[in-house]
Amino acid sequence: MLFAIAAGTFSGAAQAQQNPFEAVIKVNDLAITRYEVAQRARMLQLFRAPGNPQKLAREQLIEDRLKLDAATNAGFVLEDEQLMAGMEEFASRANLSAEEMVTSLGQAGVDESSFRDFVRAGMTWREFSRARFAPQINVDEDDIARARLSIGNQTSVRVLLSEIIMPLGNGDPQAIQDRANQISQYTTEAEFAAAARRYSATESAGRGGRMEWVAINDLPEGLRPVVLGLAPGEVSDPLPLQGAIALFQLRDIEETDQPAREYEEIEYAAYYIDGGRTEQALARAARIDADTDTCDDLYGIAHGQPEQVLERGSKAPSEIPDDIRLALTKLDPGEISTAVTRSGGQTLVLLMLCSRTPKTDGEAPGVEQLTNFIQSRRLDSYASAYLEELRAEARIVELE
Secondary structure, eight states, rough: OOOOOGGSOOOHHHTTOOOOTTTTEEEETTTEEHHHHHHHHHHHHTTTOOOOOOHHHHHHHHHHHHHHHHHHHHTTOOOOHHHHHHHHHHHHTTOHHHHHHHHHHHTTTTOOOHHHHHHHHHHHHHHHHHHGGGGGGOOOOOHHHHHHHTTOOOOOEEEEEEEEEEEGGGGGHHHHHHHHHHHTOOOSSSHHHHHHHOOOOOOOGGGGTTTEEEEEGGGGGGHHHHHOOOTTTOOOOOOEEEEEEEEEEEEEEEEEOOOOOEEEEEEEEEEEEEETTTTHHHHHHHHHHHHHTTTTTHHHHTTOGGGGEEEEEOOOOGGHHHHHHHTTTOOHHHOOEEEEEEETTTTTEEEEEEEEEEEOOOOOOOOOHHHHHHHHHHHHHHHHHHHHHHHSSEEEEEOO
């Protein structure tokens, strides 16, 4: 589901009383209004972007002003046909057309112009950077040899995390968001562990949220860069999951000699129990755990009940919702998790991992693929460095 966060979580009475078109940031005398920040933050919520949506919205809009200003000063303008193609490309990632994406965003409170500006900034910067830096990039045989080694997955990174997951259905969503923002500022394991015991809705809460070692490749794709961006002891910004907010503290990180594991498909079963995380629902889950050893056993548990009470299937990891994917990383086949809820916390999801299908090694990438890979990485590096240069030279005034 594309837009998983309830529509009411990003608003407040105080905001409604403020002038939405008042400038809150100025970038080289270019204004960013309160309305633009609210629209971008809402969009980031709907896209389930990791991090604090308000903070990320402000950072993105500042960068957008810098990017568009630099492109305009260089005489670079994105054509309407290019913009429309970019909107279609972005929407296709959610299996939607641009028109369907605009309609869905509009129903959730995001104007078409806000989505258009979001895509325009990204596309303009991509095409402008390509035109500016691509001629400077040369790839030789040594570069290709090093790339082959780096793609070979001869080593793997694993991390030791603590987690807090707070369902939005367990109270006032804004209060839960405020609490998550406060926890994200914690700097010690003791503080985080105390908050996990008090607020987290996972099995790890009793252990202060402490998880076992997990390979970085086993984490949901969106969580990997967040975790790798932390230093030991640091806490992530609040991360939106389906119907919940999550935070992670990095306790340790290490590189191992084990090749990185990747999976073609993950098969799992989900059995839905009314009552959320009540004692009765958790006791029911415990009885099922005691009576089952494999996913096939769940068919007997669900016999005579509505068909929708049990779901089972195989999916590519990228197709699995982040909260379910995170719970599955902790399981071996036949084990269960009760970390996930649905229906605003009113339904407990008993997850059982059935099996994982490893990816088979395909053909080694050719010279052309490796060249494109190196060029893309270097282009990103040059563009990022140039953006930092623009930021350093800019006059950025945050008015509130």
